[in-house]
Amino acid sequence: MTDFLNQIKYEGITSRLKRLSDVLLYSTKDLYRAEGLIIEPNWNLIFRLLQEKGEMTITEMSETLQFSHPAVVKIVNKMKAEGYITAAIDSKDKRKQVLSLTQKALQDIPKYEVYWNAGIRVIEEIFEDSPNILEELSKIELKVKELDYKQRVLLKIK
Amino acid sequence: MTDFLNQIKYEGITSRLKRLSDVLLYSTKDLYRAEGLIIEPNWNLIFRLLQEKGEMTITEMSETLQFSHPAVVKIVNKMKAEGYITAAIDSKDKRKQVLSLTQKALQDIPKYEVYWNAGIRVIEEIFEDSPNILEELSKIELKVKELDYKQRVLLKIK
């Protein structure tokens, strides 16, 4: 943190949040590469989701993870290419892809879980001075969902 | 927030931070576009920096804002193209660009400040249940700087 960023307070918070998530993201990629793991950030979310639910469609995933659907399409396509996900057409609705984990996924997940679990402990460690961060984040997400940033700014001005 | 994201707790925090900063970013762009303002997110940081310091180089800016230098180059080039920044070669060091605000910048800033200040009040409003967020963010940034995420994960595993 530089003096300037401290001084401008809330004005710099958006880019600092972006930078923090970027730092974690690139460091995660670096970790996987260095350890020779053929996975990418966010795949753990999909793996866990499918482990829990068994089968899911793109739209269900995007709603559950709060990602845009094209983002989910990209992630899922990479995971298919790596042989971790298979797709079947829904018998009642031909538009839907029913996605599920492959045998290879079930085989490899335990190896990856070592890293994911260590990662969670590191996050807990890094955020230890912010013990309520998850509840606070939920409140913030709710607020911007109820009335977005742009509308709030316009309300303040008019 | 979905049940699933609540349930996985710290495992989803990186992508939630990314999403939050994205939401704020795109909403800011949307605001500027809707109001016909010919500026972009982050320009306010550069404007404020140059107002305070008068002159700065690319490298000084990237250190102060904690952005990579190519990121600063991109932002500054756009601001030059819009006529808000001029560059002069440093007399002692020909590699350096000494950047400063143009007359047009000084003229237009008051108009933009209305939006930036309203934006700050909105951020305060959105983060009102996280009153210590700035101090907490500083601590987190310091921690990942001291020892990055990847190294911390490897330490936990070995």
Next chain:
DNA sequence: ATATTTTATGTAACTGGTTACGCAAATGTA
């Protein structure tokens, strides 16, 4: 004085996300 290393900056390629658009299948309605 010359060779080496460091610094300032620019450029290219890539990242995980987004919005915008298109299309076909399913659903609702006249």
Next chain:
DNA sequence: TACATTTGCGTAACCAGTTACATAAAATAT
């Protein structure tokens, strides 16, 4: 039954960042 609307999802173009690499100038060391 026909037509209009909604839904699922694929693709393209874009976005603000990043890392990796190149180059020239400055600083340092020999």
